[in-house]
Amino acid sequence: MQAIRWHPPAYDIRVETVPIPEIQDPDDAIVKVKLAALCGSDLHIYRGHGGVDKVHTCGHEFIGEVVSLGSNYGANVQGRPKLYSSLKVGDKVVSPFTVNCGECHVCRLGYTGRCPSGALFGSPALDGGQAQYVRVPKAGGTLFNLSNPDTWPTTLSEQEKQKGLTAIADSSLLMLADILPTGVFAATQALNHPKLQPMLTGRPWPLCFSPEVNPEAQNEPGLTLEDRVLTVAVIGLGPVGICATVSLLDELVTRKLPFRVVAIDLLEKRREKMKAVYDAIDKSGKGNGEFAVLATDEAKDLVNKWTGGIGCTAVLEVVGHPSALTSAYDLVRAFGVVVSVGVHGAPVVPYTGRQLYNKNVSFDFGRCPARAMFPPAFELLVKRQDVFGKVGDPASLVDRVVSFKEAPESYRAFDKGEVGKVIFNPWE
Amino acid sequence: MQAIRWHPPAYDIRVETVPIPEIQDPDDAIVKVKLAALCGSDLHIYRGHGGVDKVHTCGHEFIGEVVSLGSNYGANVQGRPKLYSSLKVGDKVVSPFTVNCGECHVCRLGYTGRCPSGALFGSPALDGGQAQYVRVPKAGGTLFNLSNPDTWPTTLSEQEKQKGLTAIADSSLLMLADILPTGVFAATQALNHPKLQPMLTGRPWPLCFSPEVNPEAQNEPGLTLEDRVLTVAVIGLGPVGICATVSLLDELVTRKLPFRVVAIDLLEKRREKMKAVYDAIDKSGKGNGEFAVLATDEAKDLVNKWTGGIGCTAVLEVVGHPSALTSAYDLVRAFGVVVSVGVHGAPVVPYTGRQLYNKNVSFDFGRCPARAMFPPAFELLVKRQDVFGKVGDPASLVDRVVSFKEAPESYRAFDKGEVGKVIFNPWE
Numbered sequence: 001m002q003a004i005r006w007h008p009p010a011y012d013i014r015v016e017t018v019p020i021p022e023i024q025d026p027d028d029a030i031v032k033v034k035l036a037a038l039c040g041s042d043l044h045i046y047r048g049h050g051g052v053d054k055v056h057t058c059g060h061e062f063i064g065e066v067v068s069l070g071s072n073y074g075a076n077v078q079g080r081p082k083l084y085s086s087l088k089v090g091d092k093v094v095s096p097f098t099v100n101c102g103e104c105h106v107c108r109l110g111y112t113g114r115c116p117s118g119a120l121f122g123s124p125a126l127d128g129g130q131a132q133y134v135r136v137p138k139a140g141g142t143l144f145n146l147s148n149p150d151t152w153p154t155t156l157s158e159q160e161k162q163k164g165l166t167a168i169a170d171s172s173l174l175m176l177a178d179i180l181p182t183g184v185f186a187a188t189q190a191l192n193h194p195k196l197q198p199m200l201t202g203r204p205w206p207l208c209f210s211p212e213v214n215p216e217a218q219n220e221p222g223l224t225l226e227d228r229v230l231t232v233a234v235i236g237l238g239p240v241g242i243c244a245t246v247s248l249l250d251e252l253v254t255r256k257l258p259f260r261v262v263a264i265d266l267l268e269k270r271r272e273k274m275k276a277v278y279d280a281i282d283k284s285g286k287g288n289g290e291f292a293v294l295a296t297d298e299a300k301d302l303v304n305k306w307t308g309g310i311g312c313t314a315v316l317e318v319v320g321h322p323s324a325l326t327s328a329y330d331l332v333r334a335f336g337v338v339v340s341v342g343v344h345g346a347p348v349v350p351y352t353g354r355q356l357y358n359k360n361v362s363f364d365f366g367r368c369p370a371r372a373m374f375p376p377a378f379e380l381l382v383k384r385q386d387v388f389g390k391v392g393d394p395a396s397l398v399d400r401v402v403s404f405k406e407a408p409e410s411y412r413a414f415d416k417g418e419v420g421k422v423i424f425n426p427w428e
Numbered sequence: 429m430q431a432i433r434w435h436p437p438a439y440d441i442r443v444e445t446v447p448i449p450e451i452q453d454p455d456d457a458i459v460k461v462k463l464a465a466l467c468g469s470d471l472h473i474y475r476g477h478g479g480v481d482k483v484h485t486c487g488h489e490f491i492g493e494v495v496s497l498g499s500n501y502g503a504n505v506q507g508r509p510k511l512y513s514s515l516k517v518g519d520k521v522v523s524p525f526t527v528n529c530g531e532c533h534v535c536r537l538g539y540t541g542r543c544p545s546g547a548l549f550g551s552p553a554l555d556g557g558q559a560q561y562v563r564v565p566k567a568g569g570t571l572f573n574l575s576n577p578d579t580w581p582t583t584l585s586e587q588e589k590q591k592g593l594t595a596i597a598d599s600s601l602l603m604l605a606d607i608l609p610t611g612v613f614a615a616t617q618a619l620n621h622p623k624l625q626p627m628l629t630g631r632p633w634p635l636c637f638s639p640e641v642n643p644e645a646q647n648e649p650g651l652t653l654e655d656r657v658l659t660v661a662v663i664g665l666g667p668v669g670i671c672a673t674v675s676l677l678d679e680l681v682t683r684k685l686p687f688r689v690v691a692i693d694l695l696e697k698r699r700e701k702m703k704a705v706y707d708a709i710d711k712s713g714k715g716n717g718e719f720a721v722l723a724t725d726e727a728k729d730l731v732n733k734w735t736g737g738i739g740c741t742a743v744l745e746v747v748g749h750p751s752a753l754t755s756a757y758d759l760v761r762a763f764g765v766v767v768s769v770g771v772h773g774a775p776v777v778p779y780t781g782r783q784l785y786n787k788n789v790s791f792d793f794g795r796c797p798a799r800a801m802f803p804p805a806f807e808l809l810v811k812r813q814d815v816f817g818k819v820g821d822p823a824s825l826v827d828r829v830v831s832f833k834e835a836p837e838s839y840r841a842f843d844k845g846e847v848g849k850v851i852f853n854p855w856e
Contacts, residue, residue, distance in 0.1 A: 081649065105738070106762070108649045109626040110633030114762040114788060155641060185634075192622040192637050195792075198537040205538030205800055209620050213583060221509065221536045310533070322781065334534070334542040335794075344781025353750065353772025356793035360542060364623075365781075366763075366788030372633055 002426060003057045003131035004036075004407045010048025011415075013058070013408045021127065021135035023070045027084075029139030030068035031093060035174050035401070036129045037061035038414055038422045039097075040238055041320075041343045042122065046411055049345065052124050059424075060097035060121035061177035062129025063146075063170055065090060066139075073140065082151065084140035092146040095129070095136055096370030097121055097178045102141020113369035115141075129177075130407070132426045144374045146173060153375040156382060164382045171391050171398050171423055172381060175243065179397070181373035183243025183318075184380060186341045187251055188373070189364045190232065190314040193337045199228045199313060200257070205335075229258045233299060233312045233331045236319035236342065237265035237274045239397045239421050244316050244341070246277060246387060247380055253287035260290040260306050264299045264327075271295070273420070276394035280387045296327055303331055310334075317342050322350045329355065337362040397421050403428035430854060431485045431559035432464075432835045438476025439843075441836045446485070449555065449563035454500035455512075457567030459521060463602050463829070464557045465489035466842055466850045467525075468666055469771045470550065474839055477773065482552035487852075488525035489605035490549075490557025491574075491598055493518060494567075501568065510579065512568035520574040523557070523564055524798030525549055525606045530569020541797035543569075557605075558835070560854045572802045574601060581803040584810060592810045599819050599826050599851055600809060603671065607825070608809060609801035611671025611746075614769045615679055616804070617792045618660065618742040621765045627656045627741060628685070633763075657686045661727060661740045661759045664747035665693035665702045667825045667849050668769065672744050674705060674815060675808055681715035688718040688734050692727045692755075699723070701848070704822035708815045724755055731759055738762075745770050750778045757783065765790040825849050831856035 001020045006013060021030055036059045044050045045058075066089050077084040081102040087093075100107050100115035107115050117138060122128025127135065136142055145151050149161040156164065190196065197208035202223050207215050215222070230252065234245045245263045252259045263274050271293045278291060292302055303312055311333030317324050320342025328338045329351060338361060355361075389395040399420035402410055413419045429448045434441060449458055464487045472478045473486075494517050505512040509530040515521075528535050528543035535543050545566060550556025555563065564570055573579050577589040584592065618624065625636035630651050635643050643650070658680065662673045673691045680687045691702050699721045706719060720730055731740055739761030745752050748770025756766045757779060766789060783789075817823040827848035830838055841847045 103649055105652075105655055108632060108651050108655050109763070110635070110648075111626075111763040111788070153641070155638075188634050188637065189622060192625070194617060194620040194622075197620070198539075204536060205797065206616050206620075206804060207538070209616065210583075213581070220538075221531055223536050224533075227533055227536050320781070320785075325781070335537070335539040335797075340784070342781075342785075344785045346780050346782055348776055348778070348780050349784065350776070352774050352776050353748070353753070353770075353793075354774055356768070356777065356791075357748075357770075357772045357795060360539070360792075360794030362790070362792040363784075364788075364790040365784035367785060369633065369763075376634060 001132035002404050004059065004404060004424065005055055006045060006058050007055050008053045011046065013046070013411045015404045015407055018057070020133050023068055024135065025137060026070040026072040027138050027140060028070040029066050029087065029136045029143065031064040031095070031134050031136055032067045033062045033064040033129055033132060033134055033426050035063050035170050036424045036426065037174055037177070038410060038424070039178055043415055044343065046415060054124035056122070056124050057127035057131050058122045059128035059130030061174060062134060063094045063174045063177070065092055067133070081141045083143060083145060086148060086151060087140065087143065087145060091148065093143040094146060094173055094176045095121070095143050096181070096374065098370065099126065099137050099142050100371050101138045102371070107141060110372040111369050112371040113367040130424055142371060144176065144378070153379050156379060160382050164378070168381060168385045169390060171401070172385050172388055174423065175388070175397065176374060176377055176381065178370060179239045180243045180381060181370040181377040182240045182341050182368040184247040184377045185368040185373050186244040186316045186318060186339050187248040188376070189339045190316060190337055191251055193314070193362060195335055195337045195362050196230065196313060198223065199230055202228060225258065229260060230314070231260045231303060231307055231312045232314045232316065233303060234261070234263045234316045234318060235324050235327055236317065237263055237270040238318065240341065241265070241318035242274055242277055242397060244318055245274065246384060248316070249281065249291070250285065250380055250384060252289060253285055258289060262299045262302055263293045264296055266295055277387055280389060280395040285384065300331060307333065312336055314339065320344050322347050326350050329361065332359070332361060335360045337364070339364045341368060398423050401425050429560035430832050432487065432832060432852065433483055434473060434486050435483050436481045439474065441474070441486070441839045443832045443835055448561045451496055451498045452563065453565060454498040455566050455568060456498040457494050457515065457564045457571065458496040459492040459523070459562050459564055460495045461490045461492040461557055461560060461562055461854050463491050463598050464852045464854065465602055465605070466838060466852070467606055471843055472771065474843060480552050484550070484552050485555035485559050486550045487556035487558030488549035489602060490562060491522045491602045491605070493520055495561070509569045511571060511573060514576060514579060515568060515571065515573060519576065521571040522574060522601055522604045523549070523571050524609070524802065526798065527554065527565050527570050528799050529566045530799070535569060538800040539797050540799040541795040558852055570799060572604065572806070581807050584807060588810050592806070596809060596813045597818060599829070600813050600816055602851065603816070603825065604802060604805055604809065606798060607667045608671045609798040609805040610668045610769050610796040612675040612805045612808060613796040613801050614672040614744045614746065614767050615676040617767045618744060618765055619679055621742070621790060621792070623763055623765045623790055624658065624741060626651065627658050630656060653686065657688060658742070659688045659731060659735050659740045660742045660744065661731060662689070662691045662744045662746060663752050663755055664745065664770065665691055665698040666746065669693070669746035670702055670705055670825060672746055673702065674812060676744070677709065677719070678713065678808060678812060680717060681713055686717060690727045690730055691721045692724055694723055705815055708817060708823040713812065728759060735761065740764055742767065748772050750775050754778050757789065760787070760789060763788045765792070767792045769796060826851050829853050
């Protein structure tokens with residue numbers, strides 16, 4: 001089969017003929033890849049920053065069809081994730097960017113991104129999805145079955161399930177592999193953080209955690225409507241940042257929360273994409289909050305104007321660079337929260353202990369537990385798939401679909417920022 | 429009057445005669461100080477690390493009696509904190525370590541420790557409580573009235589209110605100024621953090637935030653009882669660390685949560701104090717969890733044994749030094765939370781972005797909003813006041829009560845770690 005392979009030390013992408021992967025373990029599935037995407041985090045290895053020296057097949061975002069299953073799949077497998085009983089050859093599946101067993105302590109908690117049996121697709125540990133076929137270990141815990149609505153979120157209506165089966169473009173379903181759940185993860189962490197609970201409950205900290213207590217009787221001041229406005233900045237409008245913004249807005253509007261959101265990027269091209277996505281959100285999805293797309297300095301001015309110099313309730317950092325962490329600190333209010341889903345490298349984080357103490361800042365760092373986030377991400381996609389449009393539309397997060405032979409040039413252009421998100425069709 | 433005064437550049441404490449403070453603003457109260465304590469964070473200025481060069485009266489922990497009120501206090505003050513209507517000359521009061529107005533946006537949210545009109549007692553901005561009298565600005569928002577049960581938490585029973593009025597030693601009530609609310613703040617932040625919700629709700633992340641969804645129907649694995657055990661480390665067993673541990677244990681036991689808690693300090697003297705406090709907790713307050721007091725390396729071994737190498741669900745960092753932050757990182761599990769209430773200085777925090785990304789760590793830094801934490805801290809004190817015993821008891825957090833003339837020597841000995849917490853009686 002054909003596969004896109006990385007060669008050390010850096011910037012060396014080749015399309016090569018390699019053996020079709022086979023079942024190695026009874027929990028494995030082999031997936032015939034329909035589409036595979038190039039992701040910003042692929043660039044770490046591409047540039048030689050990953051400390052990697054092993055040739056391997058790239059890519060951790062793919063969608064495809066099950067062509068082979070290990071011997072642990074069957075009619076009624078007891079005590080294991082239900083996909084071991086229900087997954088069938090021919091099912092259309094999407095995989096999160098990491099393998100997870102779905103049955104260990106870590107997975108049971110929902111922290112699937114750190115499963116001890118896990119591995120990142122497209123790394124020296126596990127060949128990736130930029131190939132005609134890919135082996136998925138622990139597939140019964142890892143995959144999401146796009147063909148079987150019985151395994152989908154129970155909150156979807158029959159009509160929505162029908163839409164999920166037929167109406168969503170593969171290029172949009174592919175967003176489930178990484179960028180959409182990571183965006184939902186960022187928004188979810190912020191909105192469930194204790195620091196936001198006074199705004200969400202209308203009760204002062206710490207009474208927001210004691211619903212049985214009447215704040216009035218405790219001689220506590222009441223919150224005004226203005227006190228309850230959530231001011232949120234999203235830093236970085238690559239595909240994940242745009243997904244985080246859409247997820248955040250969807251949640252704020254659905255829960256009828258008052259808000260002001262500013263989406264920030266240095267690059268005009270990315271800001272234009274964010275604006276096009278926002279324009280594609282229908283009226284009911286926009287609510288009555290304020291929304292702006294700006295470069296960093298203008299965003300800081302706007303947040304100061306919005307909040308009288310107090311700052312953002314929450315900042316979503318979706319860049320993965322110390323400068324973005326510095327901007328996040330500058331933008332966040334005292335007693336605010338910074339959620340960082342950017343993939344960070346070796347530099348020490350740019351904060352002194354005194355800065356963090358003095359501003360009472362909270363941080364949530366780290367990788368999305370993508371498999372655990374699939375249900376809300378899939379629900380969001382079913383609800384808002386129109387937003388992202390078709391490949392090539394102004395709002396589409398995918399710039400183009402190309403064949404494997406364009407892989408080396410696509411990596412180069414993507415690395416240079418000359419193109420946005422690229423999808424490979426392994427069969428063209 | 430007599431006051432304990434700091435002189436630049438460092439290590440220069442003098443007892444001086446200064447004018448009795450007077451009402452300067454209609455919101456002021458003058459408090460006759462009954463007891464004032466020496467706190468670990470006083471040492472920052474004492475040592476000359478505070479960037480301070482102004483002579484001032486020390487101390488941010490005091491308890492006393494109102495002797496004078498500004499003209500804004502009266503029978504029925506509308507639209508302001510209720511203490512403006514109810515506070516009377518002669519009332520016994522305790523103050524948080526910072527002033528807060530109790531009526532601005534920040535205070536309405538409960539984030540009183542960062543009130544824009546706030547100031548730290550015992551700093552160049554505001555003379556402190558280590559004096560015979562102290563001026564309390566914005567006293568209607570700042571003080572807690574120990575004489576008036578009508579202003580206390582409504583969750584206290586009549587019997588508990590009686591106990592609160594009569595049975596608690598002044599040396600224990602003085603803990604409300606800083607160390608007890610700060611301890612409660614640390615435990616509250618950890619237990620309300622989204623990362624702990626799978627353990628608390630028995631539902632995987634992110635379904636723990638959607639009580640309306642049946643995880644079983646979503647094909648999610650169920651959590652085992654073992655998955656739900658909270659493993660918590662408290663680093664630093666000074667008075668605040670001990671209060672944090674007591675607050676944590678009280679909450680875990682009251683809510684019938686399964687737990688393993690390890691309290692950590694390098695100094696045997698502090699570990700002995702922690703053990704004595706734990707011994708003083710009655711049987712019903714200990715629950716069925718496991719509890720240990722250890723030095724850092726032994727604690728790491730125990731956590732590894734307890735969790736099979738996974739680490740702590742939460743770590744409370746109550747030291748304020750980079751080495752404690754490093755230990756916290758080592759101890760915490762992937763998808764765990766570190767709550768840092770230690771007062772940190774100028775060094776950069778000792779983490780790389782990659783470390784934080786790779787472990788999905790959350791952090792909550794900063795100063796306790798002490799006034800907002802008074803209700804739960806006072807409830808805890810009423811419930812558990814026996815634990816801390818009388819001054820000089822093995823479990824007492826106060827080592828000794830001394831007169832002002834012993835102040836210079838007390839600062840010296842406290843700075844050298846030769847004595848534990850010292851209280852001053854300004855009238856002896």
